[in-house]
Amino acid sequence: xxHIYHIDDDVLHQFQRPQGRNVVxxxxxxxxxxxxxxxxxxxxxxxxxxxxxxxxxxxxxxxLSRSNWASRLPMQYGIYIxxxxxxxxxxxxxxxxxxxxxxxxxxxxxxxxxxxxxxAGLCLWxxxxxxxxxxxxxxxxxxxxxxxxxxxxxxxxxxx
Numbered sequence: 805x806x807h808i809y810h811i812d813d814d815v816l817h818q819f820q821r822p823q824g825r826n827v828v829x830x831x832x833x834x835x836x837x838x839x840x841x842x843x844x845x846x847x848x849x850x851x852x853x854x855x856x857x858x859x860x861x862x863x864x865x866x867x868l869s870r871s872n873w874a875s876r877l878p879m880q881y882g883i884y885i886x887x888x889x890x891x892x893x894x895x896x897x898x899x900x901x902x903x904x905x906x907x908x909x910x911x912x913x914x915x916x917x918x919x920x921x922x923x924a925g926l927c928l929w930x931x932x933x934x935x936x937x938x939x940x941x942x943x944x945x946x947x948x949x950x951x952x953x954x955x956x957x958x959x960x961x962x963x964x
Contacts, residue, residue, distance in 0.1 A: 807839045807848040808865065808883075815868040817852060817861070832856050834868075884940070891944030898951035905958040912962065919956040926952055 809815055813836045834852035840862060842848050847864040854860075870882075905911050926949035933941030 807850070809836050809839075809850060809868060811836050811839065814855070815850075815852065815870065817863060818867045818869070834861070887940035888943075891940050891947075895944045895947035895951070898948060898955065902951050902955055902958075905955045909962050911955070911959040914955070914959050916956075916959055916963070919952065919959055923949060923952045923956050 815834055815836060817832055817834050819832075833855045835855060836850050837853050837860065838851040840849040840851060843864060847866060849862055849864055850868065852861050852863060852868075901914075905914070926945045929945035930942055930949060933939070933945060
């Protein structure tokens with residue numbers, strides 16, 4: 805896993821009590837001083853320095869969030885939402901093409917080779933998503949592959 809924050813980024817730090825219980829108090833603004841090696845469990849670590857107090861800490865990435873107006877949620881949620889939005893838009897982009905392909909002899913302007921390559925590529929993305937255990941990739945490309953294969957089926961129907 806790569807570091808998502810950079811040196812000199814301002815971040816919010818979620819304090820934790822012993823046994824990992826979160827402290828219910830305002831987060832403090834810190835500056836990233838250094839990117840440290842990834843922990844054994846795969847979590848990137850950072851050396852951060854408080855802007856309010858004169859202290860430094862070493863923390864894992866999951867205890868940090870952006871401090872700007874755009875995102876008060878941890879960055880992982882923003883990335884997840886971005887991925888799902890991109891998945892929805894690209895998957896549903898095949899619907900107009902599918903609607904156009906339903907009537908007989910309406911696929912003459914579609915390239916058979918392009919549909920085969922696209923469908924194969926989307927199916928490979930599904931396999932990749934399964935291997936990576938990434939539901940955004942699996943879901944988006946499963947929907948896209950289904951729609952693309954359906955258009956391909958109509959194209960083959962119209963060739964006969």
